[in-house]
Amino acid sequence: MGTIKADTVTGLADPNKATIPNTITMGSTTATLNFGNTVITNASAGSTTVTAEGGSTTTNLQQGLCKVWSTFEHDAISLEDSLNVSSHSNDAAGRTTITFTNNFSNVDYAYCGTVFDGQGANDVRTIGHDNGTDTNSTSALKIYTAQADGALNTSERLFSHQHLKFTLSKKMEH
């Protein structure tokens, strides 16, 4: 295997375009790639940062990525779209279990969600996790939705058009 030393590499037909088939390996553990003024740095295995807006701070790609998301209609068990979800379980009125295809490495992941209002921008809903009875695991998340008075939904009318969009962000290391 030889070594090419040059300050600049250009394309042959078009000096602004060059094609490298398949795989480029940069560095061993640490490497830096400059896309114009944006710097992508790999400091160690599983730690890649990208220059953030403003040009001074950086964002960690692995920690900052959403690992699971899902949009579904709870009562109709209508699953609209998702990433990294294998199933939804309608456990009871207002209660759902979302099971993942690629598990998290531990249970210390964060999640957030929102509810689609039928109409009028006046529905008050809470999305929560019952720490007393519902144990989250690396493979599944259990949540409930409640209305303004705290009661879980027992009326089809209240939640017939409910959409829950969840994003979970956590290092998915394994």
Next chain:
Amino acid sequence: MKVKVGEIETPEFQGTHLWNRLGWAKENLEMVRSQYCIVWEDPNKPEEPAKVTSPDPNWMACALQGGILPPVSSYWELAKDETQPDFERHTRGPELLHNMKPIDAMTEEQAIEYLIMKDIPQHVWRDYETANKPRLVICRKDQLPQKRIWRNAWRIKEDINTLQEKVA
């Protein structure tokens, strides 16, 4: 552009992180919305209503396409690790998920059975045939009650024996 299941060849994914496989599937495969769901009751929680588990359409596309998902036994092993008293984080992911040979394409029925073994607690399905009342039923979604007023009273019919009946 996405294609239907079976219209594209799955790359050789053994050794590829499951996350990247799911990304490939999401980019290339159309969703498959199953008409089937699993109605089940937890014998350890008899006071709770019947639960309804539905396969995710992106996951179902992976199952029907083949060459993407790991064997269901991998998830059993991960669950076993998690029950250990000294569990802090999974370490067997590469061995169980990413380097294991992916399973071949399944039929929809096989995919539902895989999902039962993956996502429903083992104590529900392992000996369900020996239970004294039905605790797990695979049915079409239109066989479920269409109104949710009494959702928390749903139970599997004890004398259920036909696909034409409502199941709860």
